[in-house]
Amino acid sequence: MSPDAVRLVEVGPRDGLQNEAGVVPLAAKVALIDALSAAGLPVIEAGAFVAPGRVPQMADSAAVLAAIHRRAGVRYPVLVPNLKGLKAATEAVGVDDIAVFAAASETFSKKNINCSIAESLERLAEVAARAKDRGIAVRGYVSCVLGCPYEGAVAIDRVVEVAAALAAMGCHEISLGDTIGVGTPRRAREMVQAVAGAVPVQRLAAHFHDTYGQALANILAVLEIGVTTFDCSVAGLGGCPYAPGASGNVATEDVVYMLDGMGIASGVDLEKLRLAGLALCQTLGRPPASRAARALAARKGRGG
Numbered sequence: 001m002s003p004d005a006v007r008l009v010e011v012g013p014r015d016g017l018q019n020e021a022g023v024v025p026l027a028a029k030v031a032l033i034d035a036l037s038a039a040g041l042p043v044i045e046a047g048a049f050v051a052p053g054r055v056p057q058m059a060d061s062a063a064v065l066a067a068i069h070r071r072a073g074v075r076y077p078v079l080v081p082n083l084k085g086l087k088a089a090t091e092a093v094g095v096d097d098i099a100v101f102a103a104a105s106e107t108f109s110k111k112n113i114n115c116s117i118a119e120s121l122e123r124l125a126e127v128a129a130r131a132k133d134r135g136i137a138v139r140g141y142v143s144c145v146l147g148c149p150y151e152g153a154v155a156i157d158r159v160v161e162v163a164a165a166l167a168a169m170g171c172h173e174i175s176l177g178d179t180i181g182v183g184t185p186r187r188a189r190e191m192v193q194a195v196a197g198a199v200p201v202q203r204l205a206a207h208f209h210d211t212y213g214q215a216l217a218n219i220l221a222v223l224e225i226g227v228t229t230f231d232c233s234v235a236g237l238g239g240c241p242y243a244p245g246a247s248g249n250v251a252t253e254d255v256v257y258m259l260d261g262m263g264i265a266s267g268v269d270l271e272k273l274r275l276a277g278l279a280l281c282q283t284l285g286r287p288p289a290s291r292a293a294r295a296l297a298a299r300k301g302r303g304g
């Protein structure tokens, strides 16, 4: 059964832009975030306090946070990999939400954050404890929940273990990331059902990349078993620098179009969202990857 309402977590300004080869001007990032909040997104991941040598595109995250217009009720989490990142985040303007990230694949963990899964969980537990002491909410990500770019298949038991460890260290929500978008609906559902045996489904979020065009189908599959929080990226921006070949997250416009059609409330204005994505894509010099955004633009072009 489908819910009446869902919560969308917009990850475009972080997951979307982290993989861009060229420099995205600070003003364009700020304008994007402000346009997304004006479109009704309740959570907008605004940046990452990671090593700038590894992900140069996120190096200006503190400046982004200082420049955005904060809308009442909107949350602006940032990614934090370690205590150094937590320190930088707490020194930035207005950070009261962070997200820590681990993986269900050893090789991905090593490539992405240069340590084993066990080491990362130890490190993140300290980050989470200190963040909580300061009243900062902590979200947890698990990458490679349906496959790894280096190891291939990933055991569901491993996903359950990592998700449970993040929940045990106090993450209020666990986002399950199909980093390379290889998942299909039945497997996505099996994975979520298994994780829900360890972490209540109300605390789970689904984070599907759309590499194989399966993201919307996967969302629907897990929506029907109780997941009500979905990560998405405006204009389908993105990919992970440590997941070669992976495309962006499911496009927020495509998700909102589907939800609107199903009568499921997200609080997001599709037209304002489309224009937010379009403005950023004009800066990037390419069309939005969102099918819904393209179709809506074509309809407008025909006077529809």
Ligand SMILES: CC(C)(COP(=O)([O-])OP(=O)([O-])OC[C@H]1O[C@@H](n2cnc3c(N)ncnc32)[C@H](O)[C@@H]1OP(=O)([O-])[O-])[C@@H](O)C(=O)NCCC(=O)NCCSC(=O)C[C@@](C)(O)CC(=O)[O-]
Pocket (backbone or CB within 6 Å): 015, 018, 048, 049, 050, 051, 052, 053, 054, 055, 079, 081, 082, 084, 085, 086, 088, 101, 112, 113, 114, 115, 141, 142, 143, 144, 177, 178, 179, 207, 239, 240, 241, 242
């Ligand atoms: C995790 C680390 C930091 C480990 O870092 P390390 O590679 O082990 O190296 P280190 O700890 O020895 O540090 C190397 C240099 O970085 C600095 N440093 C160290 N930490 C920080 C920090 N926080 N902020 C700023 N600088 C930092 C540190 O001070 C040092 O500077 P140097 O002495 O060379 O001048 C590094 O490997 C890293 O930043 N990796 C990038 C991870 C990343 O951002 N990946 C993409 C996001 S995850 C993702 O996209 C998946 C997700 C979440 O979307 C879900 C999904 O789809 O699966």
